[in-house]
Amino acid sequence: MKGISFFWTTVNLFCKTLLLSVALLLIYLLLDSVLFAKEGKPVLLSEDDKATEKFGLDGKINLLFLLGVVLIVLASGLCPLGVLVEIYGVPVEGQNLLRDILLLCIAGLSWRYTDYNCRKLNGFSWDPIKEVAKLFLGIFISMIPAIAILKAGADGALSGLIQLVSTDGQPNNAMYFWLTGLLSSFLDNAPTYVVFFNTAGGDPAHLMYDIPATLAAISAGAVFMGANTYIGNAPNFMVRAIAENQGVRMPSFFGYMAWSFGILIPLFFLLTWIFF
Template sequence: MKLFSIRPKVIVFVIGILLVCSFFTYSAEEAGEGNLSQDGHGTEHSASNEEHHDQSHGGHHGVDGASLPLWSVIPFVGILLSIAIAPLVAEHFWHHHYGKVSLAWALIFGIPYLAAFRGDGFYDILHIYLLDYIPFIVLLWGLYTIAGGILVRGTLRGTPAVNTLILLIGTAIASWVGTTGASMLLIRPMIRANAYRQKKVHLIVFFIFLVSNIGGSLTPLGDPPLFLGFLHGVPFFWTMTILPHMVVLSVLILFIFFCFDSLMFKREGGQVPDDGTGEALRVDGAFNLIFLLGVMGAVLMSGMWKPNKDFNVFGVHLPLQNLAREVIIIFCGLLSLKFTPISGELRQTNGFTWFPIEEVGKLFAGIFITIIPALKILQAGADGALSSLVAVVEQPVHYFWITGGLSSFLDNAPTYLTFFNTALGKLHMNEDMLPEILASGFDLSKDPKYQTFVDYLVAISCGAVFMGANTYIGNAPNFMVKAIAESQDIRMPSFFGYMLWSGLILVPLF
């Protein structure tokens, strides 16, 4: 395309202009704050902050969200709009340069943020990478790697009943092996079973609805948003609170799918071909399930084992149990690669590549750093730049729709984290209170705000996980499943075409 014939120069020029503009804007704001301190209006606040910094994290505890303007979230909005729009208008460019685009937005935010806030800014960036991004991507990598070493073989014919059963199994296991793991485990058997079918798009669409999203709503292993909640103090099994909502929604969607698939099956003749092989079903690489159990055990361990020991990395405290969790997950993934190597027949038959996890890793590296001001502003509650939004969002239903609506377009993991912090800020609570408040048997009547927070958290969790299915960009596995289907010559709907499916089927059920 001629549009991108000089793209390197254009990209460098645009990034340079944005960096300079952002730098001077941040610097001007910082200078203004310095003037306030000098004229006597900010001296006491500055001194108290200094003392708190020194006591907490060797001189830094992060930037005060109340001091951040709303425009500071522009890089966050920019990277998310890039993810949504660039593949539609510049597919070739995006496919080859999405990592550079993510890096560009990260730099557009990160350099001015560091220049303006120095030590506190560095602490914020290091904190979100060490305590959020790395655990998030390590878990995704582990589940994706291990599930890619499991192959279902044998004669399997995709009748409406069989397809519904596959979706039911995938929905049931997604909370335990992850939506990514379940999707990678079952999407290829689903496609092979329906190779003879003429119309296959609906099979993949419903697969994304259930296996890649809604099925992962019951444990932190299931979906990235819930894992982030777990990292921020939500007990591992608390998410079972969502079970009634998940069951009702899943049953309704499975019923709709069975009726629709039965109609399509009859239109195609209603006959199942017989190739004469009758090969029995079997699972190759089943020992990888042991490694999946190892990942589950690692996550459980990190939530239950409290050695009260951590490592200080430039002021950011890394709990020993978190480091142990990451090491175990990586070790399980490496064992899977050892016993089922990438060059082996099993992974080759599965069509295993690193591209999906590489794409997620690069894009989320940019998302996690640019989301910092949004999180800070929302944590500031009524004192932040989004005080009007905080004031409007009052009821659980508000949290459900706003979290879900944004999760549809802005990726559900950071959206969950954003409104999780909004709820905490609105009720003047902090993460340290959550293990006790959300523990089984805790008396929520001790303070009305405890029950209110639980209601908010249920709504936020359901919105983030359920509505991640509304678009291709709502959850990490959605893109992976779409890519695998297209590699098998299934012509998937466009971005907006898929939204038509979800808008007609999912939204009315919500």
């Protein structure tokens, strides 16, 4: 994105992601063990009551389609085609348009070649997708003025926030991490990343090789803190919508934040102390 080498993020965020992932998996294991113990041990079925269906995997063709998704997204990052057209002043790059068309084709192939009975048994419904689409359409429209204010930088209404990311002309990596992250918690992570990328100078070579810690702070904040709220990333809300559609009770918007802040914010302070 913005000229950053595709695998630069993989290399420079590896240790940070590993630390966060291990910590979260250990916390999950602890919580799951405690909650499972409260539910009581499951009753073992007798041989007569056990299911006779053999262990297997339905819809195996979708593994191929998932591989296709990964390769298409990877290719869109490695093979820029330049700006193809502008729509109301918004440039649409060729690789992005081609990527989206191919992803829609893969979704169509998955629908066509996945057995209907498989979807029926899984309780598949379009309702969660519709709910998320409506919500994020509203979010993307609502965040246009917020992003415009941020892009105005020191001349905008949030100039005080923008000025916090530098001290005596030097980038303050901790503030880059937290400000990018907090805004990414309620706005989309990509435009938030771009705003602070430009605030840090906007030169990919300079950011990658001269001040890599600053770019890592922006990248980490934009990605990691998207988990703080249901709307920080579309998959957060999609999981909630699917679960509720299946009759599973889920936390409210602020109930989710109570869990996420209680678990994630201390870990983010740890990341700040170690890396930023």
